[in-house]
Structures are given as C-alpha cells and as structure tokens.
Amino acid sequence: MKNQMRKNYSVIVVGGGPAGLAAALGARQAGAERILIIDREVETGGILNQCIHSGFGLHYFKEELTGPEYAERFNQQVRSDKITILTDSYVLNITPDLKIEVISKKHGYLNLRAKAVVLAMGCRERTRGAIRTPGFRPSGVMTAGLAQKMVNMKGVLPGQRVAILGSGDIGMIMARRLILEGCQVVGVFELHPFSSGLTRNKVQCLDDFDIPLHLSTTVAFIHGRKRVERLTLAPVTTDYKPDLKQSWDIQCDTLLFSIGLIPENELSARLRIKMDPATGGPQVSSTMETSLPGVFACGNVLHVHDIVDFVSEESHRAGRYAAELALGMRRPGDNITLYPGENIASCTPHSLSSDREQTIYLRVKQPVKDATLKIGNRYEQKFRTLVPSEMVKLSLPPKVLNHFFGEQLRIEVSSEEGAQ
Amino acid sequence: MKKELICISCPMSCPLELTIVNGEILSITGNRCKNGEIYARQELTHPQRVVTTTVACRSGLWPRLPVKTIAAVPKDYVTNVVTELHEVEVEAPVLLGQIIIENVANTGIAVIATRSLPHETVKE
Numbered sequence: 001m002k003n004q005m006r007k008n009y010s011v012i013v014v015g016g017g018p019a020g021l022a023a024a025l026g027a028r029q030a031g032a033e034r035i036l037i038i039d040r041e042v043e044t045g046g047i048l049n050q051c052i053h054s055g056f057g058l059h060y061f062k063e064e065l066t067g068p069e070y071a072e073r074f075n076q077q078v079r080s081d082k083i084t085i086l087t088d089s090y091v092l093n094i095t096p097d098l099k100i101e102v103i104s105k106k107h108g109y110l111n112l113r114a115k116a117v118v119l120a121m122g123c124r125e126r127t128r129g130a131i132r133t134p135g136f137r138p139s140g141v142m143t144a145g146l147a148q149k150m151v152n153m154k155g156v157l158p159g160q161r162v163a164i165l166g167s168g169d170i171g172m173i174m175a176r177r178l179i180l181e182g183c184q185v186v187g188v189f190e191l192h193p194f195s196s197g198l199t200r201n202k203v204q205c206l207d208d209f210d211i212p213l214h215l216s217t218t219v220a221f222i223h224g225r226k227r228v229e230r231l232t233l234a235p236v237t238t239d240y241k242p243d244l245k246q247s248w249d250i251q252c253d254t255l256l257f258s259i260g261l262i263p264e265n266e267l268s269a270r271l272r273i274k275m276d277p278a279t280g281g282p283q284v285s286s287t288m289e290t291s292l293p294g295v296f297a298c299g300n301v302l303h304v305h306d307i308v309d310f311v312s313e314e315s316h317r318a319g320r321y322a323a324e325l326a327l328g329m330r331r332p333g334d335n336i337t338l339y340p341g342e343n344i345a346s347c348t349p350h351s352l353s354s355d356r357e358q359t360i361y362l363r364v365k366q367p368v369k370d371a372t373l374k375i376g377n378r379y380e381q382k383f384r385t386l387v388p389s390e391m392v393k394l395s396l397p398p399k400v401l402n403h404f405f406g407e408q409l410r411i412e413v414s415s416e417e418g419a420q
Numbered sequence: 421m422k423k424e425l426i427c428i429s430c431p432m433s434c435p436l437e438l439t440i441v442n443g444e445i446l447s448i449t450g451n452r453c454k455n456g457e458i459y460a461r462q463e464l465t466h467p468q469r470v471v472t473t474t475v476a477c478r479s480g481l482w483p484r485l486p487v488k489t490i491a492a493v494p495k496d497y498v499t500n501v502v503t504e505l506h507e508v509e510v511e512a513p514v515l516l517g518q519i520i521i522e523n524v525a526n527t528g529i530a531v532i533a534t535r536s537l538p539h540e541t542v543k544e
Contacts, residue, residue, distance in 0.1 A: 043481065052488075052534065053472050054470055055430075058430050058431070064430075066486065069516065069535065072516050072536060153483075154482065154484065180498075180499075181502075198431050199426050200428040200430075200431060203428050208495070307431060
C-alpha cells in the first residue's frame with residue numbers, strides 16, 4: 001500500500017483556499033514538519049480559481065493579478081515546501097482532543113490526529129432563503145458565485161436574460177462577465193441607497209457596459225412555475241419595505257443573488273468554540289487561537305474580508321502560531337481585551353498581547369467622513385472616509401500597547417462634525 | 421470644463437476631478453497616487469482595459485481555461501477580443517503564462533493563460 005495516509009500531523013489545515021494555503025506556508029516557515037491541507041474540491045485554491053478577473057495581489061505581491069494567478073503562486077510554494085495536500089476530501093468532525101474524521105475519495109474514512117488545527121473553511125453566499133424573497137421556486141434562481149463557477153470553470157451559462165439582486169462585487173463582476181459571454185443583463189438591483197461593492201467595479205463592470213444599477217430597489221416577487229419568467233421589482237421605503245404601489249415587472253429567465261457572505265462554521269459550532277455574533281466567526285486571541293486550545297482560525301471563516309491579500313497576511317500569521325504550539329511553544333496569555341464601541345460593527349482579534357506588534361481588522365457600522373478612530377484614551381488615527389464595505393487594517397506597536405496593559409480596550413469611531 | 425472620473429487602477433477607487441480647457445487637461449485632483457493621473461490622461465484620450473475571459477480546453481481538469489491580455493487593449497476592442505477568444509480551443513496540459521494567441525483581434529497584444537491546467541487524468 002504505497003498510498004497509505006500518515007495518521008499523525010503537527011498541523012492540519014481544514015480548507016485549501018487562500019487562507020488554508022497561507023496558513024500551511026506560515027506553519028512551515030515557523031518550523032512545523034508534518035503539515036496537511038484538507039480540501040473538498042479536486043484542487044486547492046478555493047474560490048480564487050473561479051475569480052478570473054484581475055485586482056488581486058496589489059498589497060501582498062505589489063502587482064495586479066487575476067484570481068487563478070494569485071492561487072497558483074501559493075500552490076507552487078505549497079508544493080515546493082512539500083506540504084501534504086488531501087483533495088476530494090471532506091472533514092466530517094473535529095473532536096476537542098484534535099482527532100479529525102475525514103471522508104476521502106481516495107482513502108475512504110480516515111481518522112487523523114493533529115497537535116494543532118487551523119480552521120480555514122472560508123465562507124458561503126447568502127441565498128434567496130436568507131432574505132425570504134417571495135414568489136415561486138422555479139429554476140434559474142441562484143447565487144452569483146455559483147453562476148461564476150458555472151461560467152468560468154465549466155463553460156455553462158446560467159440563462160439568457162439575467163437580473164442581479166445585490167450590488168456586491170461578485171454581482172457586478174458577474175454582470176460584466178455575462179455580457180461578455182453574450183447574455184443580456186437587464187439590471188442590477190440594490191436594496192440600499194448606495195452600491196455595496198467597490199466604486200471601481202461599478203465603473204468598469206456596470207458603466208462600461210451600460211448596465212443599469214437601480215438603488216433602493218428589491219425583488220418583490222419571482223414569477224414562473226418551471227423557469228423564471230419575470231420579476232416584480234419595487235422601490236423600498238426608508239425602512240427597507242417594498243412599496244408595491246410603485247412596482248413594475250421585468251422579463252428575465254435568471255435571477256442571481258449577490259447579497260453577502262456568511263462564514264462557514266458548522267465544524268466550529270460542533271466544537272462549541274466561542275463565537276462572535278458580529279462577525280459570524282470564532283472569537284480569537286492575538287495568536288488567532290480560538291477558545292479551544294490548539295484550534296486556530298483565519299480568513300473568511302473568521303470574518304469576511306474584502307480583499308484576499310488581507311486573508312493571506314492574517315492566515316500566514318495563524319499558521320505560524322499553530323506551528324509554534326505544535327512545537328511545544330506556548331506564549332503567555334493576552335493582557336488586553338478588545339471590544340467594539342461607537343460605530344464599530346466588529347473587530348478581530350478579540351484580545352491583544354503587548355509584547356509584540358498587533359494587527360487589528362475592523363469594520364464600521366455607518367459610513368463616516370473625516371473620521372477619528374480612537375483606541376482607549378491614548379491612541380487616535382484620522383481617516384478621510386470609512387465605509388462598512390471596506391475593512392480597516394491597523395497595526396499597533398508594543399510601545400502603544402504597553403500603555404494598555406491589563407485594560408479592557410474600547411475601539412470607537414467618531415466624525416469631526418459629531419465631536420463639535 | 422470640469423469632468424469627474426473614478427480611478428479604476430486599484431480598489432481605492434479615488435474620485436478624480438479634471439479641469440479641461442480646449443481639450444487639454446490643466447489639473448487633476450482627488451488622486452491619492454500617481455496612477456490616478458496616468459489613468460485620467462489615458463481614459464480621456466484613449467481608454468483601455470485589460471480583458472480577462474476563458475477559452476475552451478480539451479481534456480483539461482476543467483473544460484475552461486482562464487486567460488487575459490498581457491496588456492490593456494483599447495476599450496472599443498474589448499468585445500472583439502472576447503468574440504475571437506470564443507472560437508479558441510486549446511489542449512491540456514496548459515502552463516501558467518503560456519501564450520494562447522500572439523495578436524488578438526489585431527491589437528498587437530498577446531493573450532496568455534492565467535493558470536496551469538493539468539490533463540483531466542492527472543491528480544495532485
């Protein structure tokens with residue numbers, strides 16, 4: 001049996017997308033010997049493989065790459081680092097003593113052991129069910145990311161006349177993609193009074209192709225018994241309720257949803273690790289360790305990021321800490337706790353250590369101009385604009401953190417106008 | 421004359437304001453880096469875009485291979501580039517960066533593979 005799987009690993013990484021790949025590389029760099037990445041797909045790279053557009057890597061590689069190019073750089077490094085990859089394999093369960101049950105196409109049922117586990121399962125898209133769109137349940141209703149995989153990897157079009165609900169980046173990018181593939185895109189409809197994706201995507205994906213963006217609008221009803229036939233669209237009132245008196249119908253055969261992402265935490269929930277309701281992901285310490293010793297989390301399973309570069313940075317760090325633990329090195333516990341205050345939707349990690357530089361990712365609740373971000377009563381940083389769709393990355397050096405030793409630290413954002 | 425543009429060079433999406441007199445750009449404001457100015461001048465005179473799409477791939481791990489133009493092509497040529505690439509079929513295996521077409525839609529610009537695509541029978 002030459003393909004017998006080894007049973008014991010120092011670090012097992014669950015998920016081979018950008019987070020898992022970077023975590024495995026981080027673990028190798030920190031000296032871990034036996035590292036395993038488990039992925040349910042036929043290859044690693046995760047969702048990057050279907051994101052054929054460019055815009056990745058500007059921070060991490062200082063050049064603009066497409067999704068597959070970004071993934072391939074990591075895949076090559078993982079291969080040359082001789083990290084074991086188990087594809088076509090699904091993690092069924094993780095036990096609190098770090099036994100990992102896997103069902104694998106090649107090896108069948110496996111029961112593996114790890115000294116440290118990194119959760120890197122990423123996120124999934126919110127579906128029609130999440131917002132309870134009324135109407136029939138015909139074929140032709142799907143998420144934008146599924147349509148992206150169909151078009152870009154399998155060469156199958158989801159339909160001919162397409163409407164898109166939600167102006168998230170994936171929705172706008174798919175609008176352009178479908179036009180280039182010969183479909184008609186009848187419009188992108190957004191519940192909020194502002195586009196929820198990057199402005200540059202509105203310009204290069206919608207404006208370039210004269211695709212209309214209807215703000216403050218939602219799908220009020222999906223018509224068609226077998227296949228989508230038409231949609232009833234309605235403007236929404238200030239409390240986001242459809243105003244049916246002003247509704248209108250539009251003919252189409254496909255409706256794509258691009259309405260947000262949810263961290264994929266079924267395994268974490270079963271492990272009963274402490275979660276953060278604001279992010280939908282686990283609570284983590286400054287070493288990206290969850291409430292269960294030896295289990296680490298990073299990437300979109302921890303909190304949904306906007307750009308993959310930040311996922312790579314964060315996950316590389318998580319992998320390093322996982323390896324340290326596997327090698328028997330236990331850092332002293334954190335001495336500062338962090339919690340969100342005024343206009344902060346979420347912040348990660350949930351505690352800090354003043355002995356080294358700390359990276360904090362946070363999101364605001366409401367858009368603000370000329371904003372002042374305050375941490376405790378000693379640290380301030382100014383921002384021209386802060387919007388919920390753009391995550392903020394902060395780095396705090398030990399000389400700042402030392403002032404906060406033992407404190408419960410509050411992060412808040414205020415605008416100049418509000419302060420006066 | 422004032423003209424507003426959104427810079428698409430990076431995710432910052434800087435809002436640019438151009439002052440134009442007799443077709444000459446007198447000033448550009450709102451950009452946070454030099455790419456904003458380069459973009460504004462380019463967009464005003466001859467706008468161009470990098471095209472990313474896919475081509476068919478015979479006996480590959482996936483039936484589609486992602487590709488891109490190695491440089492931006494004039495914006496008016498984007499549709500022609502994609503249409504020409506619809507007719508292209510390559511054979512697996514393909515290597516990252518492999519040239520798919522030397523001169524796409526007479527733009528003088530090459531199209532390359534943006535990933536390696538192994539043969540369908542080859543597993544990692």
